[in-house]
Amino acid sequence: MDNDRLYLYLDASSVSVQAGLWRKGCWLAYRSENSPALESIFTLVQGCLDDAAQPLDAVQGFVHCEGPGSVLGIRLAGMAIRSWLALPAWAGAEVLAFRSLDLTAALVAASRQPEGTFHVISEARQTCWNLLTVPGGDIVEVEPEALDALAGPVFYLRQRKSWHTPPAGAEAIANDLSSHPELLASPGLLSPVEAPGLYRVNEPSYRTWTPERHR
Secondary structure (H helix, E strand, O other): OOOOOOEEEEEOOOOOEEEEEEEOOEEEEEEEEOOOHHHHHHHHHHHHHHHHOOOHHHOOEEEEEEEOOOHHHHHHHHHHHHHHHOOHHHOOOEEEEEEHHHHHHHHHHHHOOOOOOEEEEEEOOOOOEEEEEEOOOOOEEEOHHHHHOOOOOEEEOOOOOOOOOOOOOOEEOOOOOOOOHHHHHOOOOOEEOOOOOOOOOOOOOOOOOOOOOOO
């Protein structure tokens, strides 16, 4: 990140939608709302602009969550950024992406300061879970039984309306960066992208449907 630039931050991957204006490691404004992304994204962005007394065209770069998480929320936030990028004011603007569990792990390290290995989980498809083991792990999709074998603290990021029950002992944590704007500059967290996209832990697979008479 260029500390002198004003970045618009959007994370619509979870139940709480986040928006902020970031510069030089600090928030000029930050808002969150527990409401559907379609209803809250533009309201939150406008609120941040009003709080910081900045026009939209003062924004010089975009930071967004590419997943995993709510596919609809991520796509809506990405669509908003793509629309702004199509305007002359943002031709060539910097776009940076991060993954939800990576940012949550940085938040856990900063706010909880766990000793040794810890884990961050979130709901995936069907009965599966997304799992990030820190340090050194990658985001993987696992069956519920795999969570029972984890050693070390487990932190649960709620990204959807309670589909699964988290394992006993997992500590809930929200993706609230209001007190930790410096985490956006964490080494290795952000990746430059041409335009916002959707990160999937596992790409969906499809099978050809073969029609046959019911037996």
